Amino acid sequence: MSKTFEKLAPWLFVVVLFAVWEAACRLLAVPTVILPAPSVIFGAFQRFWGPIVSNSFVTLWTTMAGFGLSVAFGLFLGLVVGWSRAIYRGFYPVMIGFNSIPKVAVVPILVMWFGIGEVPAILTAFLISFFPIVVNVATGLATIEPEMEDVLRALGASKLDVMRKVGIPRSMPYFFGSLKVAITLAFVGTVVSETVAANSGIGFLMSQAGANFQMPLVFAGLIALAFEGIIMYAATAWLEQRMTGWAFRSQGSAAN
Amino acid sequence: MIKLDQVSLAYAGRTGPVLALDGTSLSVGTGEFAAVVGPSGCGKSTLMKLVTGLIKPTSGTVSVDGAQVSGPVKIAGMAxxxxxxxxxxxxxDNILLPLEIVEPYRGQFRAKKDEYRARVENLLSIVGLQGFGDRFPWELSGGMQQRASLCRSLIHEPKLLMLDEPFAALDAFTREELWCVLRDVWQRLNFTVILVTHDLREAVFLADTIHVMSARPGRIIDTRKVDFARPRELDVCYEPAFTDLVHVLRNKIAEVRKA
Structure with a gap:
């Protein structure tokens, strides 16, 4: 009984949330321009199904492209930064400085360089999301147990050996863990850029709809975003579980 | 086998140079089981790193197996x-790790993997872990993990085994069990051992020679032969001669702690 309840809980929660929302809108007679009720939003979904799907698709692929870039670059930079203490220390302030810049402020620059469209969205997604990957991979490498390193170095292992045998496998849980954060950030980056400067994508759709006071469509866009975000998060979480199952030992050991 | 001659080591600490070892001389014969005991922070771990060639002495010389140490010695196993x-x-796979690093095993690793696996199986049975090869470390108890760690330090048939308080984190019963495991492995494979420990009974039970270090900066202030007949059984720990030696060592260390 409690097991099935636990399984159904997420769905139940969503249903209750929408029910409360619907009831509140009806009972308090909230105007649609302020907060549309779920039923109205659902209507907008039906009416604008075509544009919502096609723009969602644009947002999805630009996010994935930016995320792909940040995985490749973040992994590479993380390995470089984690390689030696000197690089780690030298690079860190620059990284933190860069990460502190609100990426929305960078979008106009990207637009100047690449014009309005998908490229700024991809790059914004990339710029906003690679930092956690770098930090996590570098941390994984930098926190190798000194005894382990001693054992290997006393055997004549090179730095590369230590990294290959211990450092890199060890930083993989950190890496896959950071992907969950990075994918969410990449998504935010894409939508921010689309809202400011694009002619397609959910962000664009929402800002257009907002300008026309089509609140149901704006909210339909929001819900589409939330849905896509959950899917992408779940995908990376699944990947993490699959690739680095050994790091989740408490669940794994019970089976043996 | 191992000779330290007037070895000093200083390293840069937070508030200037710290002298970890000061004119330490020590020699360990081939096949000898040596133990180093001393108060905490006396530079025992520094001694380990010097002998394995991970750090260079500030002054003095370290030689292992007849040659002066100038880099990682590669003939040592560590736990x-x-x-x-x-x-x-x-x-x-954990135990195989050193073979993936050390020559000549490294070059033949792929070709001879089955042979090496058989070797692991053999070592596992010596330490009483047969059948556990396919388990993951977290499925093992602390004592079993330590046995596996011992196997890893021995897989490449090192001439020298360096042990840094290997049994300190275990409960008393498991610890005594592992003393016997170590005793048996050593008697069977005949390598040189340097065992760094806080546990005086452990040192007396296992070692041929016990070196007592002073508080920082570390020096060897006393060396004692332990001549109980081998093979030793745990019962030896309750003989008066054994307890007396432990007592003497205990007083020595209390003395240097005060100084």
Whole structure:
């Protein structure tokens, strides 16, 4: 009984949330321009199904492209930064400085360089999301147990050996863990850029709809975003579980 | 086998140079089981790193196996208080790790993997872990992990085994069990051992020679032969001669702690 309840809980929660929302809108007679009720939003979904799907698709692929870039670059930079203490220390302030810049402020620059469209969205997604990957991979490498390193170095292992045998496998849980954060950030980056400067994508759709006071469509866009975000998060979480199952030992050991 | 001649080591601490070892001389014969005891912070771990060639002495010379040490010695196996097994590898793969690093095994690793696996199986049975090769480290108890760690330090048939308080984190019963495991492995494979420990009974039970270090900066202030007949059984720990030696060592260390 409690097991099935636990399984159904997420769905139940969503249903209750929408029910409360619907009831509140009806009972308090909230105007649609302020907060549309779920039923109205659902209507907008039906009416604008075509544009919502096609723009969602644009947002999805630009996010994935930016995320792909940040995985490749973040992994590479993380390995470089984690390689030696000197690089780690030298690079860190620059990284933190860069990460502190609100990426929305960078979008106009990207637009100047690449014009309005998908490229700024991809790059914004990339710029906003690679930092956690770098930090996590570098941390994984930098926190190798000194005894382990001693054992290997006393055997004549090179730095590369230590990294290959211990450092890199060890930083993989950190890496896959950071992907969950990075994918969410990449998504935010894409939508921010689309809202400011694009002619397609959910962000664009929402800002257009907002300008026309089509609140149901704006909210339909929001819900589409939330849905896509959950899917992408779940995908990376699944990947993490699959690739680095050994790091989740408490669940794994019970089976043996 | 191992000779330290007037070795000093200073390293840069927070508030200037710190002298960890000051004119330490020590010699360990081939096949000898030596133990180093001393108050905490006396530079025992520094001694380990010097002998394995991980750090260079500030002055004096360290020689191992007839040659002066100038880099990693490669003939040593090491085990620490923490078993440090890699959680993503099975016990067997953990034990194989040194063979993936050290020549000549490294070059033949792929070709001879089956032979090496058989070797792991053999070692596992010596330490009483037969059948656990396919387990992951977290499925093992602390004592079993330490046994696996011991296997890893022995897989490449090192001439020298360096142990840094390997049993300190275990409960008393498991610890005594592992004393016997170590005793048996050593008697069977005949390598030189340097065992760094806080546990005086452990030192007296296992070692041929016990070196007592002073508080920092560390020096060897006393060396005692332990001549109980071998093979030793745990009962020897309750003989008066044994307790007397432990007592003497205990007083020595209390003395240097005060100084």
């Amino acid at each position: 620490f208080q923490n078993a440090n097994l890699l959680p993503w590898r099975t016990v067997t």
